Amino acid sequence: MTAAQRCVLAYSGGLDTSVAIPWMRENLDTEVIALSIDLGEARDLRSVQERALRTGATAAYVVDARRLFVENFAFPSLMAGALYEGVYPLATALGRPLIAKLLVDLAREESAGAVAHGCTGKGNDQVRFDVAVAALAPELKVLAPVRDWDMGRPDELRYAAERGIEVPATLASPYSVDANLWGRSIEAGILEDPWEEPPRDVFQWTADPGEAPPDGALVEIAFEQGRPVSLDGEPLAAEVLVERLNALGGAHGIGRIDHVENRLVGIKSREVYEAPAATILFAAHQALESLTLARDVMRFKRTVAEEWARLVYDGLWFSALRHDLWAFVRSTQEFVSGEVRMRLQRGSLRVVGRKSQQSLYRHELATYDRAGDRFSHESARGFIELFGLPLRTQTAVQHALGDASRRLLPERLDRLSADGPG
Ligand code: ARG
Secondary structure (H helix, E strand, O other): OOHHHEEEEEOOOOHHHHHHHHHHHHHHOOEEEEEEEEOOOOOOHHHHHHHHHHHOOOEEEEEEOHHHHHHHHHHHHHHHOOOEOOOEOOHHHHHHHHHHHHHHHHHHHOOOOEEEOOOOOOOOHHHHHHHHHHHHOOOOEEEOHHHHOOOOHHHHHHHHHHOOOOOOHHHHOOOEEEEEOOEEEEEOHHHHOOOOOOOHHHOOOOOOHHHOOOOOEEEEEEEEOOEEEEEOOEEOOHHHHHHHHHHHHHHOOOOEEEEEEEOOOOOEEEEEEEOHHHHHHHHHHHHHHHHHOOHHHHHHHHHHHHHHHHHHHOOOOOOHHHHHHHHHHHHHHHHOOEEEEEEEEOOEEEEEEEEOOOOOOOHHHHOOOOOOOOOOHHHHHHHHHHHOHHHHHHHHHHHHOOOHHHHHOOHHHHHHHHHOOO
C-alpha cells in the first residue's frame, strides 16, 4: 500500500468519525489509522480506541495532550487576554491547531499521505484543521469525509447499522457538543432559537446559579509571569489547576456564556458555553495586570488581544502574525506575578483582593490620608495647567469669534444654565 492510501483520522468515537472509518475504506480506498486525543473532555479514550479498531481502523492511538494544550495554547491565550467577540474563551478554536499538529506528527511517523477530520461544511473547525495542516505539512492531503458525503444523521445511523458498527449512547442527546479543559460548547436542538432560554440539560459542568451554595467560596490564585501556578497556596500542574477550577467554579455556577456568534464561514450561530476555569482565570489575570502593567501597555494590549482572538478563531494559530503577537504578549507578562483572591458565589465572580511584589500600586501615592502622602499636589496644579492648555486656547479663540457656548455645550445644557435654579 502506498503512502497516499494511508490516512490518519482524528477520531473522537462519535457517530461521524465512526462512520468515516468504513466510509473512507470503501469510497476512498484508504487505510485508516485512528488518533484520539485527550484534551480533557473526560471521555474514556481506551474504549474509544477499542471502538476504532472494531470499526475497521488498522491502528488506533491515544495521546494525552492535556498539559500540552493548557501550557501552550490555553495559557498563552489567557496571557494575551483573548476573548472572541469579548466573551468566548476560544476553547474549541485553541484545541484544533494542537490536534492538527499531532495528526501531522503521526502521519509522518506512519508515512501516511493524508490526514482526516470529522468536521462538517458549516463550521469553523474544518477551516482550522485544513489551514493548520496546510501550514505545518503542505505535502499532506486533508480529507473531510463528513463534509463530502451526502448523509444526514438517519443515513449515517443506517450506514452504521448495515455494517454492524456500534453507535455510542451519547447520540440520544439533541445537542452538538465539543469540550476540552478550556470549555464546553453546546449547539443545536432548541438552542437554534436564540429566544429560547437554554434548558437545564444543556449544562453539564455548571450548577444552576440559583441552586449553588449561598455562601459561595473564596479562592486564591497565584500567577508567575502571567501563568497560573497555584490555588490556595498549593502549586499545581497546569492541567490539574484548570481541572480544579472547572470543578470549583462549576459548583458555584460560574462560567455560563450564551452568545450569538459570527462564524468565519459567514453564519451567525447561537452558542452556549460552559467555561468555569477560563472565566475565573481571565478575571484573575486581568486583576493582576491592572496592578502590574503600565496604563499604555494595558491599552495597547487590548488591541493585541482582539487581534489574537480573531486569528485563533479564524484558524490562523500558525500564522506569522500570531507568532509575532506572542513575542509582545510574553514580554508584557514579565512582571505579571502575584496573587489574586476571588469570591465565587451563585454564578457571580468578584475579585476581592490582589497583591504583587511587582505591584505598580503605591500606597504613598494613592492614599487620601494626608499623613504619609507623597504625591505632589503642587505639581498637579502645574500639570493641569499644561494639560488643559489646548482647551483654554480653543475657548479663547472661539469666544473671540463670538460663538463659543453653542459649540461647546449641548443645547439642553445651555438652556439649563440659562433658566436653571437661580
Ligand atoms: N463556536 C465555537 C467555535 O467555533 C465552538 C465550536 C464547537 N465545535 C463543534 N464541532 N461542536 O470555536
